[in-house]
Amino acid sequence: MTRILQTTFYPPAPTMNHLAPHRVIYDTDPGVDDAMALYYALAHPDIEVVGVTTTFGNVTVEQAACNALYLLAIAGRGQIPVTQGVAAPLVKASEAPPDHIHGADGLGNLPQRVATHNQLDARTSAQFIVDMARQHPGEITVVAVGPLGNLALALAIEPALPQLLRQVIIMGGAVLEPGNVSPVAEANIWNDPHAADIVFTAGFDLTMVGLDVTHQVILPVHLFAQIAQHRQHLATDTLHHAVAFYANFYSGLYPHVAEIHGCFGHDVLAFVALTNPELFSTATGRVRVTVDGLAQGQTMLRRKDIAYPQSGWGPEVPDTQVCMQVQAQACKDLIERTLMADWLGV
Ligand code: BDR
Numbered sequence: 170m171t172r173i174l175q176t177t178f179y180p181p182a183p184t185m186n187h188l189a190p191h192r193v194i195y196d197t198d199p200g201v202d203d204a205m206a207l208y209y210a211l212a213h214p215d216i217e218v219v220g221v222t223t224t225f226g227n228v229t230v231e232q233a234a235c236n237a238l239y240l241l242a243i244a245g246r247g248q249i250p251v252t253q254g255v256a257a258p259l260v261k262a263s264e265a266p267p268d269h270i271h272g273a274d275g276l277g278n279l280p281q282r283v284a285t286h287n288q289l290d291a292r293t294s295a296q297f298i299v300d301m302a303r304q305h306p307g308e309i310t311v312v313a314v315g316p317l318g319n320l321a322l323a324l325a326i327e328p329a330l331p332q333l334l335r336q337v338i339i340m341g342g343a344v345l346e347p348g349n350v351s352p353v354a355e356a357n358i359w360n361d362p363h364a365a366d367i368v369f370t371a372g373f374d375l376t377m378v379g380l381d382v383t384h385q386v387i388l389p390v391h392l393f394a395q396i397a398q399h400r401q402h403l404a405t406d407t408l409h410h411a412v413a414f415y416a417n418f419y420s421g422l423y424p425h426v427a428e429i430h431g432c433f434g435h436d437v438l439a440f441v442a443l444t445n446p447e448l449f450s451t452a453t454g455r456v457r458v459t460v461d462g463l464a465q466g467q468t469m470l471r472r473k474d475i476a477y478p479q480s481g482w483g484p485e486v487p488d489t490q491v492c493m494q495v496q497a498q499a500c501k502d503l504i505e506r507t508l509m510a511d512w513l514g515v
């Protein structure tokens with residue numbers, strides 16, 4: 170009898186591209202795709218996560234902080250500081266978290282959690298961002314993948330924040346792609362449009378990774394099953410469980426997503442834009458946010474260099490790099506390679 174030896178080939182993990190890693194504060198509302206993005210960041214050799222700042226959004230801020238602590242602890246990274254930030258939008262009324270998308274616990278209703286021992290940093294998320302930016306001027310990148318209240322409050326504490334931070338990359342907004350909360354609004358911007366408009370007009374070196382690109386990258390559940398199989402660990406099992414729940418939601422909504430039983434990459438693409446900006450094409454221009462009315466939460470990009478008669482679009486508004494196109498297959502390959510690597514020591 171002939172024995173067939175089956176081998177599985179996984180492409181090599183990314184190697185470090187930079188002399189020094191990107192030092193990142195991850196501002197997040199975990200959230201399933203937030204968890205995926207966190208693990209991409211921890212796994213990637215070009216990224217050093219120096220803190221996780223949490224906000225309300227996919228879950229309450231208390232649950233977001235709890236999830237950030239848990240995801241870090243089970244990945245063996247419990248020493249990374251976690252802060253609790255804004256609990257509600259700056260101006261508009263709060264809404265109930267979307268349990269049907271991320272689960273009531275934000276991680277697809279985990280059947281159980283192991284005991285963990287890491288504790289919150291006592292500072293607010295905004296204060297943590299300001300402290301880190303002042304201690305390391307020009308070095309810190311903020312990757313923000315939830316509503317933007319923490320950054321807006323940090324600006325109120327330290328108006329020079331745009332000069333102190335290296336760059337800000339946000340997952341949020343939509344220009345040509347329809348919204349996912351209303352015909353024009355993406356969820357993170359919808360959840361706090363006033364904070365978002367403050368961030369877009371503050372003068373950060375700012376990149377927007379919105380639905381124009383995240384809706385082009387569909388990640389199948391079987392990828393996360395393979396990762397959990399190849400790197401057997403509580404962290405990869407947890408991510409697989411959460412993504413399966415999340416994919417059920419997206420597959421119920423979009424037939425082309427159901428075809429591969431997957432989900433949109435959303436938040437992880439903000440980190441891909443950091444490590445591999447060459448995979449995106451961008452439009453550069455002034456972005457403003459509609460803060461109320463029927464178009465609340467819309468991100469509007471000034472795409473023509475015209476001196477409009479309406480105020481609010483003048484040169485006082487800084488430019489944002491808006492991601493408009495993405496090399497979807499290359500992103501998927503990169504996410505696979507990164508999460509398949511030996512980042513958990515297994
Ligand atoms: C964004 O909204 C949240 O549900 C996701 O975590 C992501 O940040 C997508 O619109």
Ligand code: CA
Nearest residue numbers: 200203314315
């Ligand atoms: Ca998010």
